[in-house]
Every structure is written in structure tokens, then in C-alpha cells.
Amino acid sequence: MAKKLTFFCIRSIVSGVFGAAACFKLSDPTTTHLAVYQYQLLSWEIAQSVSAFLPWLEMAAAIGLWIPRLRLGAATLCSILSIVFLGALSSAVIRKIDISCGCFGAVDAATTLGPRIVQDIALLALSALLIKEGAHRNREQLLFASQADK
Amino acid sequence: MKPSLIRSALIQMAFLILVSGMLTWATAFWGIQWKRPPEVRSLSIAAIQKDLSNLVWVDVRDFDRFDSAHIPDALFFSEAEHDKSLAHLLRLWKPKTRVVVYGEGPGSDRAQRVALQLKKDLHSADVFLLEGGWAAWPRN
Numbered sequence: 001m002a003k004k005l006t007f008f009c010i011r012s013i014v015s016g017v018f019g020a021a022a023c024f025k026l027s028d029p030t031t032t033h034l035a036v037y038q039y040q041l042l043s044w045e046i047a048q049s050v051s052a053f054l055p056w057l058e059m060a061a062a063i064g065l066w067i068p069r070l071r072l073g074a075a076t077l078c079s080i081l082s083i084v085f086l087g088a089l090s091s092a093v094i095r096k097i098d099i100s101c102g103c104f105g106a107v108d109a110a111t112t113l114g115p116r117i118v119q120d121i122a123l124l125a126l127s128a129l130l131i132k133e134g135a136h137r138n139r140e141q142l143l144f145a146s147q148a149d150k
Numbered sequence: 151m152k153p154s155l156i157r158s159a160l161i162q163m164a165f166l167i168l169v170s171g172m173l174t175w176a177t178a179f180w181g182i183q184w185k186r187p188p189e190v191r192s193l194s195i196a197a198i199q200k201d202l203s204n205l206v207w208v209d210v211r212d213f214d215r216f217d218s219a220h221i222p223d224a225l226f227f228s229e230a231e232h233d234k235s236l237a238h239l240l241r242l243w244k245p246k247t248r249v250v251v252y253g254e255g256p257g258s259d260r261a262q263r264v265a266l267q268l269k270k271d272l273h274s275a276d277v278f279l280l281e282g283g284w285a286a287w288p289r290n
Contacts, residue, residue, distance in 0.1 A: 031273035038240070044233050052178060056170035064166050072155070073162020080163075131159075138158050 007133050010126050011065050014078055017123060019062035024104040025055035035102025039088050040095070057081070065130065072134030075127055082124035089117050190251075190265040192279040195286060198250060206242050208251045210264045211284060221252070221287055229264055236271055243272060252280035252287075 025032040029051065036054070037047040061081065064074025085103065093113050101116040198205070207224035209216050216226045225242065227235040243249065249268055253261030261279055269277040280286065 028273060030270040034271060034273060044237070053170060053174045056173040056177075057167065060166040060170045060173075064162070070162045070166065072159045073164075073166055076159045077163050077166055134159075135155050138155055139152070 007130070010129055014075075014123065014126050014130060015062045015065045018058045018078060018081070021104050022055040022059035022062060025051070025058070032102070038102065039092055041088060041091065068137065072131065072138050075130035075134045079124060079127040079131060082120055082127055086117065086120045086124065089113050089120060093117070190262065190269060190277060190279050192281045193250065194281045195288070198248075198278075198280070204244075204247045206239065206247055206249050207280075208239065208249055208264070208268070209284070210251060210253050210258070210260050215254070215284075221284075224252075227251075227264060229260055232264075232267065236268075239268070245274070246276065247274075248276045248278065249274065250278050250280050253283045255283045255285040256281070258283050 032051040032055065033048050036042065036051045037044055042050060057077070058081065061074045061077040064070040064077070067074070089101070101113060103116060207221045208227045209220050209224040210227050210229060211220075213226060213228070216224075220226075225235075225239060227239065229235075239249070249265075249272070251261045251265040251268065252258070261283060265277050265279050269275070
């Protein structure tokens with residue numbers, strides 16, 4: 001019971017963070033475009049496509065965490081997104097680019113990269129725990145299916 | 151992780167990516183706007199000159215007009231090459247920087263369009279129009 005409650009809390013946090021980030025990005029596409037472009041990793045046009053796709057991907061991952069059949073995939077997607085964000089943030093810090101995070105659209109325009117990197121690492125750790133849980137559930141489902149076949 | 155689990159994870163991820171792609175396409179296809187375009191305020195020269203720090207002048211007139219004379223330190227901004235000009239502006243711009251756009255004279259449509267677009271691009275409330283445009287700038 002305690003384990004279930006713990007994973008419910010973890011899922012709520014990860015889903016909440018990705019869902020909120022998606023909503024803020026969707027509410028202001030131009031800021032999201034600029035936020036992606038300011039990392040100087042993508043061209044203006046590619047940044048536009050990425051900024052259009054990214055919020056929906058985050059939203060799908062956030063919702064997927066609550067659908068038992070999609071839980072493992074959604075948790076994996078959250079981990080991959082966290083790694084990508086971590087890479088982008090770290091590269092900006094290494095190249096000494098003076099930019100705000102842009103992770104939550106215009107809302108966190110004043111947030112610097114350092115604290116966001118720490119938050120991203122925490123998010124990655126939580127997503128990894130959800131993968132473990134999702135894998136456990138999937139294994140149980142596969143076992144159940146193979147027993148039913150017999 | 152067992153191969154069957156990796157396969158499940160990949161299939162589920164592919165499904166989520168597909169759904170996201172479809173939603174992205176649908177949003178672009180129907181041109182869904184989530185926000186109304188903001189209005190741009192005009193500032194008089196006197197109001198601007200009270201504080202000239204953190205200020206970027208953006209000149210949207212034709213290049214030959216800009217070349218002959220412009221407000222000191224103004225940035226030439228070509229509406230036709232918006233992205234290129236925006237990239238130049240981004241080198242000077244930081245959050246809290248005031249951007250003052252001016253055209254040939256009062257009511258310049260080009261200045262209005264560029265200022266509105268810059269306000270969206272920079273997501274900054276600090277984009278203004280110069281009241282009276284270049285015509286109002288003191289020559290001496």
C-alpha cells in the first residue's frame with residue numbers, strides 16, 4: 001500500500017511537471033519558439049518545428065503516465081525528454097550563453113539555468129523510478145498473458 | 151531489461167509520439183491561436199529620453215533612408231528579412247531591454263507591424279513605437 005502511494009505521488013509530480021510545462025508552452029508558441037532558438041543548437045526553422053511538437057509530446061507523456069497500458073512508454077519518454085533538456089541546459093552553461101530556461105514558457109523567463117539543471121536531474125531520477133515500476137507491471141501483464149495462452 | 155519489455159516500451163513510446171505528431175499537425179493545419187495579439191504602446195521622445203539605459207532603437211525604414219541618417223546606435227531592421235534582422239536584434243536584446251521601433255513618420259504601418267511581431271517574438275511588454283517616428287526626432 002505504501003509502495004503504491006509512493007509511486008502515485010511520484011507519478012503525480014512527474015506528470016504535473018510535464019503537463020504544466022506543456023500547457024505554458026502551448027499558451028505562448030512564440031515564446032516557446034524563441035526559448036528553443038536561444039539555445040543556439042537549432043536553426044530558426046527547425047526550432048519552430050521543435051517548439052510546435054515539444055509541448056504536445058510533453059502532454060502525451062504526462063497523460064500516458066496515467067494510462068496503465070502506456071505507463072512504461074510514457075515513463076521512458078519522460079526520462080528521454082529529461083536527458084535531452086539536461087543536455088541542452090548543460091550545453092548552454094558550458095558555452096556561457098546568458099539565457100533564461102524557457103522550460104515553462106514565459107512563466108520562468110527569470111529562472112536561471114543552474115537551479116533548473118538540479119530540478120531536471122531530480123525529474124530524471126523520478127522518471128527512472130517510474131520506468132522500473134512500469135517494467136514491473138508490464139512483466140506481470142506479460143506473465144499473465146503467457147499463462148492465459150497455456 | 152528483457153527484450154519483450156524494451157519492445158513494449160518502444161511500441162508505447164511510438165504511439166505517444168504519433169499522437170503528439172498528429173496533434174501538432176492538427177494545430178498547425180487549423181492555425182489555432184492560443185492568444186490574441188497584443189497592442190503596442192507609443193512613447194514620446196521626451197518620455198524615452200528620461201532613461202536611455204537598456205534601450206535599443208529599431209529603424210524599420212528602407213535601407214537607403216537608414217543609411218543617410220538615423221537615430222544614434224539604431225539597428226536597421228528589414229521587415230522582408232525579419233528572421234535575419236531578429237537574429238541581429240537578439241545579440242543586443244536581453245530581458246528588460248526596451249525596444250523602440252520607429253518608421254518614417256507618425257502612423258507608420260511598417261513600424262506597427264514590426265513592433266507587434268517583435269512583441270510576440272521577444273515576448274516582451276517592453277516593445278514600443280516612437281511617437282511621430284523618424285519625423286519627430288530632433289535634427290540638431
